Amino acid sequence: MKTWLHSWRAAIRIARRDAWRSKGRSALVLAMIALPILGVSGLDLTYRSSELSPAERAERSMGTADAIFRDAQVEGVPILQDPQGEMHTPAKDYKDQAWPNGRTDVTKTIPAGATVLTDRSGSAKLTTAHGLLTSEVRELKASDPIARGITTLLSGRHPEKTDEVMATSHFLESSGLSVGSTLSARNFDRTYRIVGSYELPDALGADQVNALPGAFLDPYAKAVEKSGLPAPDTSTAYLVKKSGGFTWNTVQQINTKGVAVTSRAVLLDPPAESEVPLYAKEGWRAWDSSPGADAAELAAVATVVGLAMLEICLLAGPAFAVGARRSRRQLGLVGANGGARSHIRAIVLSGGLVIGVAAAVIGTVLAVVLTLALQPVLEDMMKQRFGAFDVRPLELLGIALLAVLTGLLAAIVPAVTASRQTVLASLTGRRGVRRSSRVLPLIGLAAVLLGGAIALLGSLVTESFVIVAGGSAIAELGVVAMTPALVGLFGRTGRWLPLSPRLALRDAVRNRGRTAPAVAAVLAAVAGTVAVSTFMASSEAQNRAAYEARLPHGAVSTFVMEEGGRDVPAVREAVQRHLPVDVRADVERVAVGKPGCDPWGGGGQGCGRYEVVLPKANECPLYATALPGAGDPSEKYTPDQRRKMITEDWRCSQSSGGGWVSVDGGLLVGDAKVLQVLGVDDPGAVKALAEGKIVSFSRAQIDKNGTVGIKQVTDIAAADKAMEKGLPAPGKVSSVPAYLVPEGQKSYGVQLLMTPATAKAAGLATLPAGAYFSTERMPGTEERQKLDGELAKLGSNVDLHVEQGFVNDDSLFLIALAVFAGLVTIGAAGIATGLAQADAEADLKTLAAVGAPPRVRRTLSGFQCGVVAAMGVVLGSAAGVLPAIGLRLTEEREAIGYYEEAIRQGWDNGLSGPPYVPIVIPWETLAGLLVAVPLGAALLAALVTRSRGALARRAAT
Template sequence: MSGLSAALRISRRNARRSKWRSALILAMIGLPVALVSFVLSALFGPGPVPDRQHYPLGQADALVTGAREWTGVTQDAWGNRIAAQPGNDPTPFTPAEIAAALAPGSRIVPFAQADFRYLTPQGYDIGQIRQVDLNDPMSRGTFRLTEGRLPTAPGEAVVSADRLAPDTAPGVTLFVGEKRRPLRVVGVALFDLTGTPPGLVAFPGSLPDAAFGPVHPELMSRGWLVDSPRPVTWADVRRLNARGLVVVSRTVVEAAPPDEAPSRVRVSSLTQSAPWVAIMLLEVVLLAGPAFAMGRLRRSREFALVAVQGGSPAHLRTIALADGLLFGVAASLPGAALGVGAAWLARPLLERRAGYLLGPFAAPWAAVATAAALGVLAGLLAALAPAVAASRTDPVAVLSGRRERGRERAGRPLLGIVLVVAGTAATVASADHELGWIATSALVTQLALVALTPALIAAVARLAARLPLPLRFAARDAVRNRGRTAPAVAAVMTAVVALTAVGVTWQSRLARNPAYAQSHPQAPAGALWIAGTNLTPGLWDRVRSAVREEVPAGVPLVEARTLTSRSGVPVYASVPDSASDVSRVEWSDATESGGLLVGNDDLLRYVLRRDDPQAVAAFHEGKAIVLNPVVVRQGQVRIDVSPAVARGDSAPLTLPAVGIRATGEGWARAVVAPEVAAKNGYGTATAMLMVDPADFRVPRATAERITAKVERISGKAIVRLEAPEAPDDTFLLVVLGIAAAVLVLGMTFVATMLATAEARPDLETMSAVGAAPRVKRAVVAGQALVIALLGSATGVLAGFAPGIAAARQAVPHHAEVFLRPDGVQVTAPADDTSTIAIPWLLVGLLVVALPLLAALGGAVFTRSRLPLPRRRIT
């Protein structure tokens, strides 16, 4: 221990002397540890999202809901898995009845929540509105106000941060429900994720209780928060169940065992992340290795003095390894603390980005300590090769000013070659498995290439015999100092492998996308369409005017409408597409039509893609034109309907129909005239405007102007031009190009500085025999070129296999179902796994541009004046 203590004191003294080198090593080790600690704390610090309650407890002791008619109520501790006989038209309890059922002295606060359709200045929206007094202490902990103030009177509300938009910002008045009750937004808040987070929270009395619908045992749409003078026990819960109440008690919930232990999930996550952590550790070791080697070179005289005074090779090795231990501890501990602290400080920003409140912060100290330990291990591993070199110090050669005889050997590459082949084969075979398997097999290949790097450098030096002097000198200097050059080349190679793999995966995914802007065609080729059921008639008039300003006069605008109730609430119509009536479209398409469009002859021609006299005649007779004749039975079609804001079931709609197939792909399931809708008790509302390409093909520049105008009118409309568009890989090239420039150039410059320092005696000799000043610049440029080019070329070749495997692994092996704006459900086949695209611009940047840039930087930032040889007194 005394020897280690002395070695640490020596390392500390040398660290103070070389402040810039020390800062560089601390950054190389500390920043990855800080990054990993930040990610671990940000992901696992808040804990799992609760999924047991229908309403957050906050500071309340309990919450209750129920009705007089409920019988046989049973529940679990969290108020889930409720069994009850709700009866017909259940009657909610009054506040007095609730207070009488609870312990004497209890205080109750009512709450209610349900989905509503409300009008904003930019159109309609649908979301959950909660009604409760946020100023009451029992609501504390369920929200955090970020802007404005809390509601203090009926008619005021706060909006959730994830629903904040220009048309819901503080100061805007919204109109809720069919009776258009006003709600003025006075603030913005983040809400707890327990249950369903609300879009708006209104002050009590803003909406009548009846607007929230009947009391239901599982929805918990209406109830009371309870502040009890004593804990609400499980016996109290069962007693209240017998009276028709469902109860969620804080005391019961805190005492109940968790549903599932998250340890298995976390162990699985850690197992999947292990190869990525190992790759990062390898990169840190290779990055910091040249810096430790530079320190060993500058301290060679110190090691020689220790050796001549009786220091053994073990002593020299301990002194050099002490550098790794000192820097590892000094970088990892503050790095881990910095990552945890940054995650805690970033919680408000993370919550704003997420749009909801995170759980109580608890740093995963075991994972953070593991990251710090890996940082210390990285420091020791990075200092290992320089420590071995220090133990072989030749004191006579160092103290006399002569170069030490190199002892690096290229070794036998057979084992490395076998591992490269095995790792590459495993990478290709892992394409059908999880991404962690690809990373693990790629890591095996990386380690094999790192082991092969010295032999690769020796092979390159043999090929450089006929190159110009600067390149020939750089290649031979690299092979003569493989202990310094190999880590630098391996570090560049490891970074380039990752960048190439990401580039191949990303480019392949882009290449497999269809030639349309948004995955699949949503309308006839060349059509311009605007969809949005949430726009008011006034907004649609402004949209029409904006479109007519851009298209030639006389070009018709095809209008598609959807069903509404008499009061104007959208009605979702589900048109079957098979004889068995098993296919139902989910209520999530852009028009909320379910495939049933209402319009005139222009719409019929647009949908069928031709003029059809038979269809027009049937259309004018009041029949539905169904594009799948199989679903027409006995001259009729049965359509299921439901309101946008469900408050009960609606009777199906049966219409006389005729089946007519479209030319090509039909762009609806059924078309009816407005008179048919009115005859059956429904209104209509505009849902889409289209410019038929048969009438006019809108140029892209015109479409962009229309899009800009519509976006200024309302953010609730979708504008799209159905025109081929090549995948845009600009973002890919910019991101990967910046990362490549930082990593490759940074590693190359550090290694070049070390090579220049070691080559000083050779440069002195060149100066003595009359070499020109530009020779030094050429030599340094050659050293940078050899390191960058060798690492980049090898890394690109090694990165193809994991990139191709990841590209094939990322392809979904099942068909994807999506909904078009006309409400038709379409099943798209899985992507073709045979499409593999190589990002040649990125490859050119890595193999050509960056090595040349590294050489240019080495030449520019090097003094051209050669050092004069020092006279030595013998």
């Protein structure tokens, strides 16, 4: 034991001195190992620090209160909730009865003697330096001790008067206001002075204004209603502080009164799932990840870590090999003085251990320092403040051990190779001749065949991505194992090459221990890039084929559905002023009730909605309306009948013609210009509009009398009760003569179109909705930015769309992937070239001695780098296509299975035909990798290499 310890101490001392002497090589290997450790440790520290503890989450949501009380909006009937108070449902099942929907007086459920702080929120369009900005308005006395922790005051003070507010820093930045400025809201004549700036620790990007309770929302609601518009919705929560807090049993007792509770005590000590009645109801459960998902995630992380370690070992291994070769005289002296082969291996392995430990220490320390220094930047990126700086020593130690393990693994092969050299060969500097292993290529070939078979089986028989990915990984490792033999095959092409590339290729083949790992590293990087690029290029082709344009190319649409279309004229003028508009077609929408009602029937008292009546004879039997408890109407048909209905019955295969409009039922009110902008070339439709008919793009909406029925529903409550009973909603039906546009005309989501005169004659009220625009050319980026800036000043939610056709959002990612692969390739080839130059210095001096011109040194260096890059890129491109094809075939099987199941079940999924899942090879990316990367690596290496080396005496033999 003592001898073993002393020998390793001596080996580590020798390795440390050797690493210090060769600072450049040691720094290179150390950086390769330390950078991943730095990244992983930084991610661990960031994740753990950003992950809030239950106590921190409770403080940010309820301050120092013991619970938050909220109305469940179920008319006070008993409810069941989860421990967090985020999910709840009535305790009773209401399958065949009307669902309870009404308010509850929460204040009656608050225990006597408790301290209560009201937290009320709503929204308003606030005036800013640039125009209007829709923001949240919160009425919470933030200076109260109960609210401590919910907000963080940055500057100024809390509001103390009813005409004072404070605003989040993000709101001040977006609005152009500051502490001391005044603000108001649209339809509101009161002004407020901003006295402070604050932030929400969990939402740094929130636009919020804080006022005292009752100071803003109620007066603002009255002012809005006075202008004829519905008051905005508000929500109220109660922060309750009580001695003893609220246990889970107490929370369940309060639930019986229709109130949901978020309790601090329950958050800190949650009950078991078996004690939560909500999880026992069908369809409700704790949303935890499944063991299978956890295993898959763990496998993915292990795969990424393993591939990263393999890449580092492949790149760092040659450096240790060259270091051992340059120290062969020293290692020979160890053998000459009685050292065994185990001592030689220990010295080389100690080099990996020393650099691994140094990389672990440096990477971990830098991770802690940089995470602390960059914490404000990281918090701004994640839009939330961290909790306590959480350092998990065991996790960091495990990550650091990966660095040590990586260093040792990278030094194993060089250590074994160095220990096999004889003492005489080491002392004389002779390398000897060793045949390449014949077993390793066979093992690699077997792995390639096995992995390819597994991937093929997974793609053709199963729908598991894991099997395909696992088989592809085995095949790629097999190619890595075959790399030395493949390098030898490349060497046979040298007979047809000029002097410099022939020398470079033969040097690479002769020194496979140095060349093969670098080629394998390039192979791994390029294979991953080619696989992802092929997969994404194929997905792009699939998305391009499935893309449905919302408008003709270059056309523009705008819709404003809030406040009765108040800002529609301003939006129309802004578009016409900033974009190259050719034809403008104004459109309106049918409105029922007060002008500010939501077009889908919301908005409160006095608001209604309309429905386009679907004739009973035109209703698809698969989707027919059924009475409560009658079951799914499609269940009475066989799969073959469902398939036939979906594919042959026109009632079950209605298409919208692509696109989508922000109007219920696709019913618009406009003139013939709408048809012109949409590219509908049908004189009959233009004539029908002029004759007072409604133009329909859907055959199903026209009844046997040739009319379209539009029902005005004024009593929303009665309509909802009728729907729950399976009955039609009560309302007045207006029948309008219709004209059916022939098939083949794309409507871009518009189902029905009639003129304002026709709507008025049918007794339908209309409100401005927006406009369609055709353009003389595609609007430019600068024009779009100017338009967006002007629309932002209006403060309205404008649905603006400029049809640019299919845009590939992943193109930048593909370019980044190619650049990454190029950098790794050039880096690996550069490392191999630098090691080759250090290893072949004697050969270069011999070339100079026999009269070789100075440029030979430079060209030889360039070709050495290019040869490594070219071999790695060629092998990586071939290895990367396999997993991409396997994954695409698996996706195709899954899509076909989904399509067949949808047809068999009669699902209305808008499936127009069998799925299109193409396999596309990204030839541009491959060409860039195969040509540009090796050429760039060769040129770069040639440029940074000196033409002349230092003269030295020939070594004595």
